[in-house]
Amino acid sequence: MQTILFALLAMICVGAAGIALVPSVLGNDRADKRRKALQGDMRVNRQETAALKDRNQRRKSVQSAIKAQSDALERKQRRVPLKARLFQAGMTIKPAAFVRNSIILGAVAFVILVIVQVQFLFAIPIAVAIAYLAPAWWVKRKKKKYQEKYLDELPNAVEAIVRGVKTGLPLNDSIRVVAKDAKDPVKSEFARILDQQAFGMTMTESVGVLLDRVPLSEVNFFVVVITVQQQAGGNLSEALGNLARVLRNRKKMKQKVKAMSAEANASAYIIGSLPFVVGGLVTLVSPHYLLPFILNPVGHIWAGIAVFMLAMGVFVLNRMIQFDF
Structure with a gap:
């Protein structure tokens, strides 16, 4: 009996040793699979961590570029010197x-x-006001028309x-293709980018010249896209394609707002010209009818009050149709 018991214990010991020393008995393939799966999960985790780190770095670079360009646009939209306005x-x-x-204009006035x-x-303050306000209004008008022409052609250039x-x-x-085939003023502005690069400036620096010339939000978008692509990489064609769609949508919105505000604009013109038209027609029909109003000092006071109120009404109507995009 003891011999049988010893033999049984010996068999158990041998089997346990075999199980411990021969992993294939318990299915070593499954252990290898589990080990490989664990290593694969660790590799995937490392790749995801690296991708997340790269995305965070790209996001930070994009945010810094956008902030820098926004600050630059804000500085350019503040009061600028005469040379920059021209x-x-x-x-x-x-x-x-x-x-x-301007001085000659004031002297003539x-x-x-x-x-x-x-x-x-x-006469002196009126002449000074004409010498200062009329040229400033002319420069502002030229700048607005220049920017409108630029925005009309910019989506085509981006596409x-x-x-x-x-x-x-x-x-x-x-x-270079845009600088050759586009319409002015986009043609000349993009040619300026190439000229700046010929003098040794980088693409980011030369594109920034556009913002100096045309300080608009749409141009800022284009500069940001180019700057981010140069600093952080990415799909430039996709980014510029999205930008072109945004520019066209903004253009459509401006045209829609302009059409909807045409009534208020026409009202401002009619209200502003109506007193002068009526006064001219009355004077034409009855030349002596308005003489007491013109010759009497009290009439001068009421004429000044009427002109002031008329100017305030036109100003309010004009501000009603001004929209920032």
């Missing part, structure tokens, strides 16, 4: 010549006021760059 309006006149012409027998006390990048052209060659 530059942004697309005018080639020098600041000294512009100031000289002063002479005309003196000829029509306006008192010196009133041309997208087509060039998709066909395998480098960004510089795509910009």
